[in-house]
Amino acid sequence: MRQVLKDIFSFEDRPRFERIGFVVFILIILVFPWMVHSAYGRVVMIKFLLFALFGLGWNLIGGYGGQVDLGQAKNVGFGAYATALMMFWWNTPFWVTVPIGMIVAAAESFGVAYPMFRLKGHYFAIATLCVALVWKELFVFWDWTGGARGVELTIRPTPDFTYMQFGSPIYYHYFIFLLFITQLLFMNWFRKSKLGYELQAVRDNEDAAASLGINVYRTKVITYTITGGLGAVGGSFMTVYYLYIDPDFVMPLDLSILIAMTVMVGGAGSLWGPIIGAAILIPLDMYLGAWLGAGKRLGIDFMVYAVIMMVIAAREPRGIWGIIERLRKKG
């Protein structure tokens, strides 16, 4: 038990500069709502933490596992719908709906993982994408999910900690931070766990891993199942944050790609990669959109965004974390 707690909270195996950076980062997040008075600044911070949360979950299968999964939006959708529908039908408190959303997403991931991991590489990526699209279409088609009309929740008097509805973004800031830090600590434990090491061995060389007695197939299936469960948490948050969801909003292909891109830009397979990726992509996108999105030349924000993405990809395909690592080794 002590060892587990140590694995969760200890970052001793990381270099000193990483630990200092992490503490500074946490401090910045904690004081942020009190230092920044722009409402949009706070909104951007909340969205950054949400995508860092998504990225941390995806990094499990996509980074540590090296399997390109382009269907994480379905898990976001499961979480979002579990919270929305249970609140809508039965007034279920938020904290009850979250584990249920995670279980549904994990169970579905477990179910589809078996046939999907018969595939490898690009074929696996295409399969994940298709499964997510099928789920989205089903949610549009079904009437019991609200179909294309989605689910809308009523506004409650705030602050409400049972249904997690708040009038001020400050509450949402600490709320998403709590979810984020929990997942980060879980990831810290995971990368040092037996499954974590097995997964990294599978990523580096499947045949070598199998020859050491690792059940490659089982390792991938379990990891994919956990990734599914983690993806649902952010979906539940989206429901109580926006108070409205529909399949196009919480399960689109764009979301799956953005989650994967966040991790890839930051550095897949590193603990900090998803956070760095989200810290670059989300503010860049949101500020460009706000400054240039409604200007005289419509669409210019996307052009600037795309150019920056291309420069990053061309300069360092391993992501920003790759650049940091290289600079550190040089230094």
Added chain:
Amino acid sequence: MKASKRIFLFLFVSVLSILIVSPTLFAQVKEVKIGVILPLSGPLAPIGKSLKEGAELAADIVNNKYPELDISIAKWEGIPNLGGAKIKLIFADSRGDPGWGSEQAKRLIEDEKVVGLLGAYQSAVTKTASVEAERAGIPFINPDSTSPALSKRGFKWFWRVTPHETWFTKDLFDLLDGLTKGKAPGVKAVPKSKLEPLAVAAENTEWGAASLAEIEKFAKERGWKIAEGFKYPHTAADLTSETRKMIASKAPTFLFAPYVADAILFVKTMKEMKAKPRLIWGQDAGFVEADFYKTLGADVNGILTRDLFSAEMGKVKPVAGKLNEMYKKMTGYDFSGSSARDFVGVQVWAHVLNNAKSTSPEAIRKALNELHIPGKELVMPWKGVKFGSPFPNDTQQNELGSGVINQYQGYPDGKLHIIYPFEFATSKLIYPFPGWK
């Protein structure tokens, strides 16, 4: 100190103090900021751009003098009761994404300090953006979203100017009932048996699903039989089986709620299969897009479509004609039902601010609930703007709005002609549908 020096000092201090104090002395509202959220990128960007232009034209008319226009905002040069304050529109792109809509609403309300909001076209975006206005206690005027659910949420800070889907469906059944009573221009009373039963095809997103539900509801209420009613994916590359289903139902009246690609596909397939409906009606969207009539050419003639505006409106309502000319000069194309509604949205804001005589949210709220703009002020064929509860559970919904039903006649030389409301009809109805050559 010499007298001249003393006078100089006195004057210097006086001028300085006036300079310091004057901004507070003359501190009247110089401009009123209104946040406008629209889909300015993504697949709906072309529509978003036209809506933005509609809103900009209205702001320009409020802020400057246009004596040739016979509407009150054209004579104001700003908001008279706010000391001539100008309206300044602050646009934000929703990207057609409900999350973005909500985030931009927060930015406009808290950072840009807008007096209120306008937008956001797609019903899903309007839902999330108006939640932010409701939480902040800031008025949100919605001129362009038609999901019936929006005005049934009981929001305190949300007012909808446009009629919604329930209304448009009511218009359709008024037209059908009118046809049986011989009210349609140029057509004698048609026995109901020649129009019944109905066959309905609706695409399966929020809008199509809502349209189908409304048609089924009204058909039941008004005693019209539906032989076939179904949803289909609007991205389908082939609609043969759907068309066959409609033909097999032997219904003389075909009703559609499609986007543009599927609308074109339906008409082409019906022509190939030699379908012989007596009446074809489309629920706006795909049936009024330029791609629809440009692709199908003369095959569109005789098809009816629900709409909110027609360039023909100028024939029966001169002010609409003049405003449309101004809009066309500015953009190169006519007002559409959507861009004309965003024009009205800004117009409503101007009237409300003038009536409120203040920019405080409570004063604006009161003014909105007491507002009455007569129909002669509007570019739309409406009886006016007055918020009430026109349908069960509706709150703060304009009760004086209405849609129009147009018919394609003589395309490519002619275009859409108004058939309904019958009193605004610009042409005789072509009935039965002439078929395809």
